[in-house]
Amino acid sequence: MNQSKQSPPIRRAGGHQQITMLVLRAILLSLSFVLSALDHSLPSFVPGVPGMSLGLANVVVLFALLFLNWKDAVFITVTKSIFVFFLRGPVSLLLSVSGGLLALFVEILLWKLSRGKVSLMLLSAAGAMSHNVGQIIAYALYARVAVWILIPPLAVMGIVSGVITAIVLKAIYPFMERWFRTHRSYEGEGTQ
Amino acid sequence: MTEQSTNRPVLSNKRDIIILMALLGVFGLWLLWSYVVAPALDEDTELAYAWVYHENTLLEKVALDGEVRVWNLTVPDDPDIEMEISSHADHSISVTASDCPDKVCVHTGKIHMKGQSIACLPNHVIVKIGTEEAPGGLGVDG
Known part of the structure; x- marks a missing residue:
């Protein structure tokens, strides 16, 4: 009777793997919340340009895209935007989701088109620039204000923050690779 | 992996x-x-003006002549809106306080160039910099 109550070893291992991945997703989501809140608390880098931030949460989204899959990256982006809604209201939700989804779309497109050959710097910078572009398009449509003057500083900032994000990702890449190899739980389901 | x-x-x-x-x-x-x-x-041309709107209704037009002023914005259609606007000695203008939840308008900081704007989207208040005749200066409204 005791034996019949026990799960088969393979199912036990599967459950463990699922829990491991669930915990990883929860950690990434929490991290994206914290980084997003931290980003917002910092003052604008250039006066007169709304939304000028480092885009720290982009590290987490890009990480999810590279190590998990695009669905997890979309999930983190959308859930982070909902968190932003509770924290700062519906307009911030609009800006967050428009920037986040455009950035993700460009990153996925670049990754797929280059078949994983694109460098982290270009991938991250393109994502950060698209994030800013998505935000100012939403801002312009909503507020009906001039936006051309905002494009150059946001684009330059996007490139700089994208390069910083890429360096951070490259630094943690070997550790995470080792972690995944140890847990051996998510073979072949990457962005590729 | x-x-x-x-x-x-x-x-x-x-x-x-x-x-x-x-x-x-x-x-x-x-x-x-x-x-x-x-x-x-553009420095030698005409003085810049800040045009303050609430839902496309012009509330005030302020000359950015270097006079330092701090005032509370009065919105007749929505008296609950609480916003503080400041004009500065460096011919700029900023939203220094607002009751909106995101504070993007406050974080935008000072603006002084024609074509720049501050938008408080939750309160539907827009500050655009232009000339005495027209807001937005560059005429490139999105």
Whole structure:
């Protein structure tokens, strides 16, 4: 009777793997919340340009895209935007989701088109620039204000923050690779 | 992860660095033109004005003549809106306090160039810088 109550070893291992991945997703989501809140608390880098931030949460989204899959990256982006809604209201939700989804779309497109050959710097910078572009398009449509003057500083900032994000990702890449190899739980389901 | 182990993305490569440098060059020059060269060329022309709107209704038009003032915005259609606007000695204007939840307008900081704007989207208040005759100066409203 005791034996019949026990799960088969393979199912036990599967459950463990699922829990491991669930915990990883929860950690990434929490991290994206914290980084997003931290980003917002910092003052604008250039006066007169709304939304000028480092885009720290982009590290987490890009990480999810590279190590998990695009669905997890979309999930983190959308859930982070909902968190932003509770924290700062519906307009911030609009800006967050428009920037986040455009950035993700460009990153996925670049990754797929280059078949994983694109460098982290270009991938991250393109994502950060698209994030800013998505935000100012939403801002312009909503507020009906001039936006051309905002494009150059946001684009330059996007490139700089994208390069910083890429360096951070490259630094943690070997550790995470080792972690995944140890847990051996998510073979072949990457962005590729 | 097997695939990622064999296909680890590189930090940078020559082609991508060239693309990034080209983008940085284009946007850097555009930035320099918009924020340094064009305002310098425009310096001797007419005084800039801040046009303050609530839902497309003009509330006030303020000359950015260097006079330091701090005032509370009065919105007849929505008296609950609480916003504090300041004009500064450097011919700029900023939203210094607002009851909106996101505070993007306050974080935007000072603006002084024609074509710049501050938008408090939750309160539907827009501050645009233009000339005495027209808001937005550059005429490139999105």
